[in-house]
Amino acid sequence: MKTAYYAIGLRCNLRCIFCPCSEEQPDYKYFTLEELKDTIEETLKVKDIDNFLLSGGEPTIQKSFIPIVEYICQEKKRPLSLLTNAIVFSKNKFLERFLSAVGNSKFEMVTAVHNHIPEKHDYLTQTKGSFEKTLTGLKNCVSSGINTSVKYNIVNYNYKDLPEFIDFVYETFPDEVGLILCNIDISGFARKNKDVIPVSFEKSNPYIEKALDKVIKYMNNGWKRNVRIFTTPLCTLDPYYWYFINKSTKDDVAAYRSPDVIEENSKLMFDFPSGTGTPFDECKDCKVIDICPGSWESYAEYYGTGFLRPVN
Amino acid sequence: MKKVEVFSKKLNKSFTVSLADSCKEGKGGTTYTDLYTGKADVKDQSLKLINDWDSWVNQGWSNWGAICV
Numbered sequence: 357m358k359t360a361y362y363a364i365g366l367r368c369n370l371r372c373i374f375c376p377c378s379e380e381q382p383d384y385k386y387f388t389l390e391e392l393k394d395t396i397e398e399t400l401k402v403k404d405i406d407n408f409l410l411s412g413g414e415p416t417i418q419k420s421f422i423p424i425v426e427y428i429c430q431e432k433k434r435p436l437s438l439l440t441n442a443i444v445f446s447k448n449k450f451l452e453r454f455l456s457a458v459g460n461s462k463f464e465m466v467t468a469v470h471n472h473i474p475e476k477h478d479y480l481t482q483t484k485g486s487f488e489k490t491l492t493g494l495k496n497c498v499s500s501g502i503n504t505s506v507k508y509n510i511v512n513y514n515y516k517d518l519p520e521f522i523d524f525v526y527e528t529f530p531d532e533v534g535l536i537l538c539n540i541d542i543s544g545f546a547r548k549n550k551d552v553i554p555v556s557f558e559k560s561n562p563y564i565e566k567a568l569d570k571v572i573k574y575m576n577n578g579w580k581r582n583v584r585i586f587t588t589p590l591c592t593l594d595p596y597y598w599y600f601i602n603k604s605t606k607d608d609v610a611a612y613r614s615p616d617v618i619e620e621n622s623k624l625m626f627d628f629p630s631g632t633g634t635p636f637d638e639c640k641d642c643k644v645i646d647i648c649p650g651s652w653e654s655y656a657e658y659y660g661t662g663f664l665r666p667v668n
Numbered sequence: 669m670k671k672v673e674v675f676s677k678k679l680n681k682s683f684t685v686s687l688a689d690s691c692k693e694g695k696g697g698t699t700y701t702d703l704y705t706g707k708a709d710v711k712d713q714s715l716k717l718i719n720d721w722d723s724w725v726n727q728g729w730s731n732w733g734a735i736c737v
Contacts, residue, residue: 565678572704595674595685599700643672644685667672 359437360405361628363614364392365418370441371482372470374511374553376544385615385622386413389420393427395624399611400432402626407435407462416444422457429461438465442493443486451496464503466536467494471514472524480513480552491528498533505534505582510564511546512555518563522570526579534582535571537564541631542654557592557651557663564588568597587632587655589639590648591665602649642666 365386368375387395399405408428415421415438428436436458442465445451467490470480474487481487497504506529508514508521518537525535539560540546546553564585571583584602585593593601612628614621634642634650642648644667675682 575701576705594676594678595683596676596678596703598685599704643670646670667674 358403358406358610359409360396360399360403360407360611361409361411361609362387362392362395362612363411363413364415364420364424366413366615367417368412368414368441369417369443369483370414370486372480372545373482373549374480374509374540374544374546376541376546385617386418387420387613387615389423392420392424395613396428396432398624403610405434405610407437408432409437409439411439414441414443416440416450416454422453425454426457426459429458429463433461435462435464438463440465440467441481441486441490442467442497443489445493445496446489448496451493451500455500462503464505465497466505466507468507468509469494469521470509470511471517472521473517476514476517480511494529498529503532504529505536507536507538509538509540510555510560511540511553512559513552515555515560515563518560518567519570522567522574526574526581531579531581534584536584536586537567537588538586539588539651539655541652542658547658554658556659557588561588561592565594565597568600571600587649587651589634589651589664590644591642591667592663636661636664638664638666641668643668 365384367384367386396408410421410424410428412418425436428434445454469477469487469490471477471487477487477490478484494504494506506525508518510518514521522535525533539557540553542554568583571581574581583600585600586602588601590598590601609628609630611624611626613624616622631654632650632652634645634648635653636650636656638661639645639648639650671684671686673682673684
């Protein structure tokens, strides 16, 4: 699966305290519609792209958003993925315009909900009322039949709440809504907010396991929700839970473009490295290296590699 | 098919995990679902490790999460 990943603009309607883009937001860098169309054409000349992924900042609040969705879905007839906080979809008129732009194309979106307690979500987004708006937007999208997943970014501030968050998801969203548990890149703002953001696998994984015990109970009660854990090495979790770990694809992003204050950095790049995986010396002789998603290189920079327990 | 013996503290026992990308649940062997539902005793059994996430948003790059929340 070859993905073209474009961050179409850095402006955002949230100020998440672990977002690597937050530092660059004052510059509000973005691509114009023409720049994005040219980027797509250039990408397709070089790579056989299976799907396009739009990100930001918050992609939905960029001027070019609706037209570029229309271009990808209706003119290029490619599947589209969207990383969004879903706030704009709390407005039905915007959702209607968006659905019209997507047309009959395959589409899916992923939205982060940082906690089931509104105040805690709002603290991490630094935006009062964002929990309610995101939840309304998500529910609107689900009601419209959009293929949707909820993502929980595991940080020091919220990892203990994960088991309760599981109940919230099962009580709030229908079975077809996926759930992603994701460890984050410890860079930029995440490093600056040391007390709130970085959390070690040693601390968070017992709570992940408790959360997965709940998921298993729901499975036994007939629920079929797709629950997956990202950027968590197999060796850090009890093998009983390996079913939930998303396997490594070993693929880099086929094409990548993001605005940047430095012109050189905002050029279209191919086979862009992901910054995750199993590049660590300790992993070389591990028997499950072929399927292990590994972790962020930034995690190892921050915590060292002592957390790795190669399977031999 | 590569098989790896692992020890689970949760189960307090060792079992074997088959590492095959193409394995799908329900095509023979004991599965993790069997394990979770208590239908199978995993002792001396092979558990196929499957990954059936069909979302294409994650196929190319599983780390997008930090780029946009």
